[in-house]
Amino acid sequence: xxxxxxxxxxxxxxxxxxxxxxxxxxxxxxxxxxxxxxxxxxxxxxxxxxxxxxxxxxxxxxxxxxxxxxxxxxxxxxxxxxxxxxxxxxxxxxxxxxxxxxxxxxxxxxxxxxxx
Amino acid sequence: xxxxxxxxxxxxxxxxxxxxxxxxxxxxxxxxxxxxxxxxxxxxxxxxxxxxxxxxxxxxxxxxxxxxxxxxxxxxxxxxxxxxxxxxxxxxxxxxxxxxxxxxxxxxxxxxxxx
Numbered sequence: 354x355x356x357x358x359x360x361x362x363x364x365x366x367x368x369x370x371x372x373x374x375x376x377x378x379x380x381x382x383x384x385x386x387x388x389x390x391x392x393x394x395x396x397x398x399x400x401x402x403x404x405x406x407x408x409x410x411x412x413x414x415x416x417x418x419x420x421x422x423x424x425x426x427x428x429x430x431x432x433x434x435x436x437x438x439x440x441x442x443x444x445x446x447x448x449x450x451x452x453x454x455x456x457x458x459x460x461x462x463x464x465x466x467x468x469x
Numbered sequence: 470x471x472x473x474x475x476x477x478x479x480x481x482x483x484x485x486x487x488x489x490x491x492x493x494x495x496x497x498x499x500x501x502x503x504x505x506x507x508x509x510x511x512x513x514x515x516x517x518x519x520x521x522x523x524x525x526x527x528x529x530x531x532x533x534x535x536x537x538x539x540x541x542x543x544x545x546x547x548x549x550x551x552x553x554x555x556x557x558x559x560x561x562x563x564x565x566x567x568x569x570x571x572x573x574x575x576x577x578x579x580x581x582x583x584x
Contacts, residue, residue, distance in 0.1 A: 398572050456515075
């Protein structure tokens, strides 16, 4: 079963606008990661935020993490056509709190379309 | 190219046949992971290796699935007696396997179609 759930499932915006995607998860985590996937380049790691961090930035990306609500958000500012892709959150479970396997647990993803 | 590579990229087989996929991780990475991804879903963890030791297997990994990493470098994933439900993209990833920020680098995947 998948731990994370991204919201919305699909998002279409105009180029230049900001895109916000949310992720919720169920169990304690060590860190949460966001990945992008498109047909051309496969799964690409975007950013990692640790469980003791609340916000992290990388270029046009801003990630927040609220461990009390078990949720994270990914903000892409000034979107570009090349940002069109599926975005997944993935959690690295805290095994000492009853987490599962040591691989990442992915959500179903948000499909983002940037209209030119 | 020093990224994760997978071979073949596509495999079409008939139900009941055996298939084997190969993954070559980034050379200095200790950990190697296998995931499966079906259409419209995120990747699902199957198993991972720390060097040559297989340390964790998901419940998704039935007895028909076996993975090896004999020398701690490349890995193979074999599916015996394939079923139509095995049709999916099989992804390999590798990482250093240290610390709290252990980024996994993914390969392009092997797309399996079972007829």
